[in-house]
Amino acid sequence: MNFFENKVVWITGASSGLGEALAREFASAKAKLVLSARRENELGRVRKECSIFVPEKNIFILPLDMSRLENASAEMQKVIQQFGAIDILVNNAGVSQRSFASETPLEIDRKIMEINFFGGVALTKAVLPQMQKQKSGHIVVISSLMGKFGYYRRSAYCASKHALHGFFEVLRLEEKKNNIRVTMICPGFVKTDISVNAVTESGQPFNSEEEKHRSGMLPAKCAKKILTAVKNNRLEVVLGGMETFSVMIKRMFPSFFYRRIMNMPAG
Secondary structure (H helix, E strand, O other): OOOOOOOEEEEEOOOOHHHHHHHHHHHHOOOEEEEEOOOHHHHHHHHHHHOOOOOHHHEEEOOOOOOOOOOHHHHHHHHHHHHOOOOEEEEOOOOOEOEOHHHOOHHHHHHHHHHHHHHHHHHHHHHHHHHHHHOOEEEEEEOOHHHOOOOOOEHHHHHHHHHHHHHHHHHHHHHHHHOEEEEEEEEOOEOOOOOOOOEOOOOOEOOOOOHHHHOOEOHHHHHHHHHHHHHOOOOEEEEOOHHHHHHHHHHHOHHHHHHHHHOOOOO
C-alpha cells in the first residue's frame, strides 16, 4: 500500500499555488483530502483536477478564512464527521508582504500575523485533541527561508514565519509522547503568485510578479519534495535553488552574511 493511501490530509491554502500542487500530489498518492481556502469555486476546480486520482467522495471541500477561525473546533468536527480521522494537517495558507516597516500600519502587521501565524495555530489546536485521541498525527508547516532570516520589506511576514518555528518546535517536543510529528518546510523561490498577492502598506495586493519567483522551483516539484519529507519524518527541510545556501552561510559566517545582505537592494 502507498504510504499515504487512505490517510486523511487537510490542506489549507489549497485553491492555488503550492497548496494546489500539494493537493494533486497527495491525491496521486491515494490520500483522502480536505481542501480549505476562502475561494470555494477554486476549491471545486482543484477537487475536479484531483478526482482523476481519487473518487470525489474522498475529497471534502471546507472553505475557511484563516483570519477568522474563532470556530476552528467546529470546522474540525466537520472533517471528523466526513472521514472519522485527521492524519496529516498541512498549514500552508499564508500571505507575503512588500512594504517597509516604518510605512506599514499596525493593522497590516496584525493582519499578516493573524493569517500566517494565529490561523495555523488555531487550526492546529483544534486538531490536536483528535490526534491525541488517535495517538498519531503529522503536522506539516509551510514556513519560508524568511523564517530563517529577515529581509527588506517583509518585516511582519518574517516575524510570522519566525513565530511558526518557535511554536511548532515546542509542539514537536510536547507531543512526541502522543506520536504526533511536526515537519517544518522552508521553501525558497517557488513559481507561484506569492509576490503578486503580497500585502502592501495600503492593504492592497502588490500586483507584480518578481523575477525570482517567475524563475523559481515549480510547485509540483516542491510538492513532491514535501511529501518525501513527510514520509521520512524530517524535522525541517529547506527547499529551493541557490538561495537556500543563505541559511548555511548565515549559520556559519553570520558577519559575512549580514554585510552581504545589507548591500543588497531593498527589493
